[in-house]
Amino acid sequence: MKNKYAIFIVGPTGVGKTAMAVRVAGALGTEIISADSRQAYKELNIGTAVPGTEYLSRVRHHLVHHRSVQDKYNASMFEVEALQIMEKLFREHDTVVIAGGSGLYIQALIVGIDDVPGVDPEIRKRLLERLYDEGLESLRFELKKLDPDSWASIDLKNPARILKALEISLTTGKPYSSFLTKKSKHRDFSTLKIGLNMDRAALYARIDERVEDMMEDGLLDEVKSCLAYRDLNALNTVGYKELFDYLDGRISLDVAVRLIKRNSRRYARRQLTWFNRDDEIAWFGPDRFEEIMDHIHRNAQTGYQI
């Protein structure tokens, strides 16, 4: 299957990944898998910039709106689901387009993510309480006892990382680090990574504009309809959390919109940080369709034709 190509289209939010993915997939006569941690949730539409119906009707999309915000979803589940879909698609196509901005999800799909046992929810709850009552130092101390390897390698100032290592170590009775193989999984397809980027100021302007569009399209109503789910992780998302604060009366609508813009810009910056360290990515402007197709033809000898 080495003559099967997974073509990744990555980049910061708002740069135009969806539009480019549809053109590329259309030209290649294949389908698109979304690698986006928030577009997976069917309750979220406007705030997550899910591809519009005109796009969805032109090219078939997978892993969009296939989950509820009430479901658990993570990079590992994405890996499994995406691989299943790719296997199916590769029976009929030489290429498949994977578009999205969730770096960890894409990494999980390309090099894999180790199988780590599930966590006892009670243990997580207790750890969270301890974090609140005793502080990070206490958890750090316990981690050093239970899993010195993780203690030495993870960011000890980051509660999320310590919690993760600790809860796995506690539920399994084995150190978290013992589950990490640090080896890439074998994939039976080839990979081609295309990054979309543009001038920072122009990107920010696009992001700001898109936020205005979202508000006009009724983002506030969508957020209201999700009010019952506000504590779920799926709603810990730019565009939603700020408007929850507005609905609480904590901030004005103007401030909320401003914060959505700012947080979207920051998100874009972090995405670029993530993708920039991957030198396998070939970067293009978001309007460079011809160059991207040339690049694909030069690097993927599959014999298909446009």
Added chain:
RNA sequence: GGUCGGUUUGCCGAGUGGCUAGGCGCUGGUCUGCAAAACCAGUUACAGCGGUUCGAAUCCGCUACCGACCU
């Protein structure tokens, strides 16, 4: 014209003689299951000129600008 108050980094805002305020913004970075998450780092300025002093954002003088009041 006079009196008084003010002028601090991109913005807000402390600081009255020697020690990095801080916040926001911005930028760079980290990353194996909540990742649109979580976390780390950087960003040293005191309106201008002159003076006092070992040393001035802090004291003195002049100039400029802003504001309040007076004539």
